[in-house]
Amino acid sequence: MGYSKRKTKKIKEIALERIEILMNLAEEAYRKGQLERMRRYIELSRRIAMKARVPFPKKWKRRICKKCLTVLIYGVNCTVRTVSDKSCPHVAIKCLNCGNVIKIPMVREKKLKRRLKRMASTK
Numbered sequence: 861m862g863y864s865k866r867k868t869k870k871i872k873e874i875a876l877e878r879i880e881i882l883m884n885l886a887e888e889a890y891r892k893g894q895l896e897r898m899r900r901y902i903e904l905s906r907r908i909a910m911k912a913r914v915p916f917p918k919k920w921k922r923r924i925c926k927k928c929l930t931v932l933i934y935g936v937n938c939t940v941r942t943v944s945d946k947s948c949p950h951v952a953i954k955c956l957n958c959g960n961v962i963k964i965p966m967v968r969e970k971k972l973k974r975r976l977k978r979m980a981s982t983k
Contacts, residue, residue, distance in 0.1 A: 875912035879905045883920045883931075890931045899929045922953070927960040942966075 863871070886901035902924055909916045923932045932938040932955060941952045943963075949970060953962040 872912055872914045875908050875914050876917065878908055879914075879917060879920070882908070883923075887931050887933070890933065890937075895930070898931060902929050902931070922962065922964060925955040925958060925960050925962070928955065928958040930955065930957055 882901045882905040886898045886905070889895075889898040889901060905920075906916065924930070925932055925938075930937065932953060934940055934953075937956050939954045939956065941954070943950050943952050949966045951964040951966065953964070954960070955962075
């Protein structure tokens, strides 16, 4: 009962388009102060991603608070900080509505730093 590869690819493309549209609508709804509508748009977009088995786009994944389901608009309802721990440097995004902190590791930067250090020690 599975779909052909072409059909699943088309389904995933449509799902990603709809997620993009819903997330843009959620952002507009937040700006207008329609918080319930915004949460509904986010909920629908997440459900579409799960149903179509597509990963939620990183662009939007990092702009949603998983705890209170609000769109995070940098400088308006969340703060963004870089935390440079020696063990795990990361970007910390704090939701000002519920206080939830999203940590995004800076792995690429750490790998680059190690590579540069290694290159300097071999010379």
